[in-house]
Amino acid sequence: MSNTPILQLQEASIFQREHLVLSDVNVEIYHGQFVYLIGQTGSGKSSLLKTLYGDLPLKSGVGNICGHDLKSLKDKDIPFLRRKMGIVFQDFQLLTDRTVSDNLLFVLKATGWKDKKKMEAKINEVLEKVGMATKGFKMPYQLSGGEQQRVAIARALLNDPELILADEPTGNLDPGTSEEIMILLKQISENGRAILMATHDYSLILKFPNQTLKCEDGKVFMAVQSSL
Template identity: 70%
Template sequence: MQQVLYLKDASIFQGDSLILSDVNVEINKGDFVYLIGKTGSGKSSFMKTLYADLPLTKGEGSIVDFDLPSLKEKDIPFLRRKLGVVFQDFKLLTDRTVNENLLFVLKATGWKEKKDMNARVEEVLNKVDMKTKGFKFPHELSGGEQQRVAIARALLNNPELILADEPTGNLDPQTSVEVMEVLREINKNGNTILMATHDYALLLKYPSKTLKCDDSQIYEVIQRKA
């Protein structure tokens, strides 16, 4: 199995505060993994460490072939190109259309050819069933549609790992299920996904490997078969 994420005896800090200790996690290519835990249990700090918003100062860790403890500032953009990050609040640029939002990311990550860029935008929007909405502005879309665009944006550079941080946190239950279906479809096509969530209904509906943040630890939860 090809490892996409590996942490051994790692400690996660936010500033000087120890958030999680003795973290041992392994995620392989093609996995779909949930990260659960109460608000304040360390889920976001864990995610931020993975996309290098917080440094890993204690323990071993590698993500998509980048060594986290020795990661240099100049390497962070290259790491992030191999990750797709989906946030709870979409983070779309409100003054640009859907297509322009996605083209902006491609330009920022070094794409040059207009034809290739347009083709890639169409391809990722197609994957999330938003192909006809490219000319719309974010405020003209529902929350679920905005999150689909955010997922399309995360797919642009063929990431080796998608980090979804509470992607259904601002959505109603029905829309959450629709967004979850999109993520599961993407996972079936080979994308590895780590999804932080507090929506236990989704875990019951779509059981998968689950990590739990609790009491400054992360451990795997063994789900009972119904």
């Protein structure tokens, strides 16, 4: 594990427009680390993640992620930041009018890939990693929820990200499928990628224990399992 954090916040304040959501946030996450982010609805989890991927500005404090300074991040820099991270959402956000492979091809083209053979090889590689190698020709509606989330994770891996931000990735899945997705994310983390996963499913945290950050009363602090 590298001594340099892939994500570092120091005395950061997280705002949703003019509303202060979290204050004095101090977080460090390193390569290969898997960290949960928990807290009640409205506690600031999504606002924190949105700040990390450039959807909300960091107005005060220090923030560095994947080599980018969040405080000085310009709109034109956001695509470059997002190429260094993968983002996985609760509702998959797949394009419903194109196949699994074409969903992934769309992302590669949008992030500057040009070589057709390299794009094809990369799509095959990430689908293989998530156990979807034979499903590239299918449309999203032909897949189960778990399969759609596997495709969303494959999409997040396309540009070999140093960090994956996962916002309630098992929120729309049944318990058995949720466990399958957790095993997949765990394998990805063990291969050296950092993962920050927001979740409200404490049963998964108990089954797959990792360091846990909790948003509560406008603060972020380290939680121990007995206090979840």
